[in-house]
Amino acid sequence: MxxxxxxxxxxxxxxxxxxxxxxxxxxxxxxxxxxxxxxxxxxxxxxxxxxxxxxxxxxxxxxxxxxxxxxxxxxxxxxxxxxxxTLNAFPGARELLQRFRDDGYTLVVATSASKEDMDALLKQAGIQDLIEEKTSSSDAEESKPDPDIVQAALKSADAKPDEAVMMGDTPYDVTASGRAGVRCVALRCGGWGDDDLRDAVAVYDDPADLLARYAQSPFARG
The missing domain is CATH 1.10.150.240 (Putative phosphatase; domain 2)
Structure with missing residues (x-):
């Protein structure tokens, strides 16, 4: 279960x-x-x-x-x-993270980016204040699609694999999370199609689309 x-x-x-x-x-x-x-x-x-x-x-x-x-x-x-x-956050990104927080989720970044790029991206997107924990390429021996970063994020969140859900946009996110035993929800806004993301448990257009259908998503509280 x-x-x-x-x-x-x-x-x-x-x-x-x-x-x-x-x-x-x-x-x-x-x-x-x-x-x-x-x-x-x-x-x-x-x-x-x-x-x-x-x-x-x-x-x-x-x-x-x-x-x-x-x-x-x-x-x-x-x-x-x-x-x-020149970069912008996707529509609904901040609102989605706020919804996660309101529902009591611990939010942990699990990225293959360097720590310097990660911090800069979070600031540019205007969401750095909503993230509790951060894991970057420096926290993993191997980057995605290897599971190291996802495993480091689980440790940071003090969560078992079945107590977490990954949210990503590439087949590398889906593969890395799967290898760590974590379900992955995928977004198309990164440029990948449904066939590329077929092993995700659910696929949405972008954060705004996921937020609009949140009640039926894998993140919905029972």
Missing amino acids: TNQPKAVLLDIDGTLIDSNDAHARAWVDVGREFGRDIEFDRVRRLIGMGGDKVLPELTGLEEDTDEGQKIKERRGEIFREQYLS
């Missing part, structure tokens, strides 16, 4: 804030700076995984190499300097 959930594990990029395209563009830009041809469409399908997985997929470099580290650091700088200030 599934326990009544007490924690919501939250992805940020593409779930609460419209940032996936910007992350992809930052990868294209950093590739250009380092003389590497990175195609937008290719990297866009990788957004949602951690940089430790995206980097070798695009360049063949591991993040512990000198050039790999420089590319990762510079990509983060480009994203924060050129794109971050």
Whole structure:
């Protein structure tokens, strides 16, 4: 029997804030700076995984190499300097998080983003004050779709897998949560289709759509 959930594990990029395209563009830009041809469409399908997985997929470099580290650091700088200030939270994002809090949920960020990017994104989205706990790439040995970050978020929330629900927007969120034994509710606003998100327990357009149908959602209190 599934326990009544007490924690919501939250992805940020593409779930609460419209940032996936910007992350992809930052990868294209950093590739250009380092003389590497990175195609937008290719990297866009990788957004949602951690940089430790995206980097070798695009360049063949591991993040512990000198050039790999420089590319990762510079990509983060480009994203924060050129794109971050242009991003907006998805409709209903803050209201949905407030509803979670009103229902007594513990809210924990579970993101493959770096801590620096995570803090900046939460501030840009105007939701940093609603989050109790935060886990980022620095809290996990392996990033999504490996389950490490979800497991770290569970520990932070002091919750068992069946006491939490993950909310994300990519198949990497769905896979990572599934590997950790956590149900995942997916949102289409990150750019992925229903077939990509088919293993989620429910799929909604965006936070506003989930909020509008909250009473029938996996988050509804019995």
